[in-house]
Amino acid sequence: MTPGSWDGGREELNPALPAEEFQSAAEAIVANIEQVIEGKTATVRLALAVLLAEGHLLIEDVPGVGKTKLAKALARSIDCSVRRIQFTPDLLPSDVTGVNVYNQENHDFEFKPGAVFANLVVGDEINRASPKTQSALLECMEERQVTVDGVTYPLQTPFMVIATQNPIEMEGTYPLPEAQRDRFTARIAMGYPDANAELAMLDVHSAQDPLENLVAVSDAARVREMIATVRAVHVSDAVKNYAISLVTATRESGDLRLGASPRATLQLLRTAKAIAALDGRDYVLPDDLQALAVPVLAHRIIPTADAQLSRRTTDAIVSDLVHRLPVPSERRQGTQAFERR
Template sequence: MTAQYIGSTTQAPTMTPAEFHAATNAIVGNIERVIEGKTSIVRLALSVLLAEGHLLIEDVPGVGKTMLAKAMATSIDCTVRRIQFTPDLLPSDVTGVSIFNQDTHEFSFKPGAVFANIVVGDEINRASPKTQSALLECMEERQVTVDGATYPLQTPFMVMATQNPIEMEGTYPLPEAQRDRFTARVAIGYPDTKAELAMLDVHGTADPLADLQPVVDSTTITRMIQTVRSIHVSDAIKQYAVALVTATRQSSDLRLGASPRAALQLLRTARAVASFENRDFVLPDDLQNLAVPVLAHRVLPTSDAQLARRTTDAIISDIVRRLPVQTDRRR
């Protein structure tokens, strides 16, 4: 079966609203063929891709974390590599290694699994901290340095990593520096009764991923990213984003607030969400709706907050609720 791509023949750097809407619906609809009843999660995952970020999917086993990552990767006709993180995985397995060639008497570079458009990291917190840290340069600078030589990664580039809750046996908490490089963290959650019954019908006899076909190509994704970049962000919205991250640093419930990188990625993701709504500008509502998935995994609660069983999601939600909204009618 030949895949039919949306918008793959147009060379314009940006897309019209109709083209963007068609491509978005094609990707979301394709993923929802295997992920039932999780439209908001699917759209957020796509927003992170178009914001040129990385996605961390955290939840208990069996709810479809890897299925979501694979479905996203399969929906785009681009290079995809999967890394199964285990305690014995080495950093060189991720980034690559220089091998001595006996014929030429020179070292040649063998690329690791990270050299792809979409990298699916399964159960990332089962690898050692040393191996987890191998992704730091890749995710931030989109390059790999091995033995003093730097190798650029492909464009577009996205890491979609899954992890089990840190209370699960055999897991290692992600370092703060690596969590900060993930644009957003999502939890899929259990499906509702209707979706779970539908899953039993669809998944009970065959693997739906086997029949999934790409609906867009990497050129279309690049054009969609360029369209998202063109979305206008007013000075008032920028000030509101900075106020949100500043409030996390001043909260008595947090011992580590959000970084400046968090404010930048909050705005980038908000641009993508605005594009989905056929708007060419960002609203305060976009930042409010994204505050928890973009900020909560970057902050650390105080010991008192932990004793009170306050989650970072709840703390960020309280900050959003209390912080005055700044608007600019001129946009």
């Protein structure tokens, strides 16, 4: 997309894919990313699930573990518009959203789209920008639109922000505000690779960067079809109530002074539907919610001072809540409810 050429308008979602085509497309994307990221299949699948859940992904970890490579590999695996933003302390909000520029030829203002006008937006080291610049992403991440000087410009589908950040203890970082963190569907950590994966990395990456030869294995139209498939995944009432119980437990926990929001409940279910589809199911199980509770909920909550003094992380608090909360009596109630439809 050239500057000034944004025509607005969201595409309608394509028809849902048959199960076999969905699995084939998903496996192709995962395998493509794993050419760059070795030994992190679960992390790669979760990143793809967030895309198919129409969410946004926050990758948080120490420098040098492949955060940006994962984001770029996912972006390059899909033939759609991709823009990268390198967040720095001097980055301005208009660099992100766009700005109206006076055109001398027609004597009128012309909108120059910013970096968010793309299907996939890769934000590198988002917490190195000032809070003022970080807040430029709030509207587009939640409402999938950008408003500049009173004019609203819709964003296209799919739209996903993949942001990386170093832990807030690192120098030169600004903590993301609660409103910003809550807009990220999931937060994942890359972690260090095991010995075999690191050995494979040395063999592959020492000669050349595998990102240079990575080719797209899908496109925006196919992703829209996959999103339609995920939307059709069934969630039984028992599973919905279990999701509400998980989120309510964070609001009532004595270790937390801020629990998860209703947006968290919705995104937990959306991501669970994507995980179910990736597993070849057309229904959600309580196990899906349990597996996603930490990546989807932990970055949204704030521990009390006592919990912080006890060095209890939000991940550990959410894990404890999951283990204490009873699951629906029929663990496969999602299957039975679907079969009765």
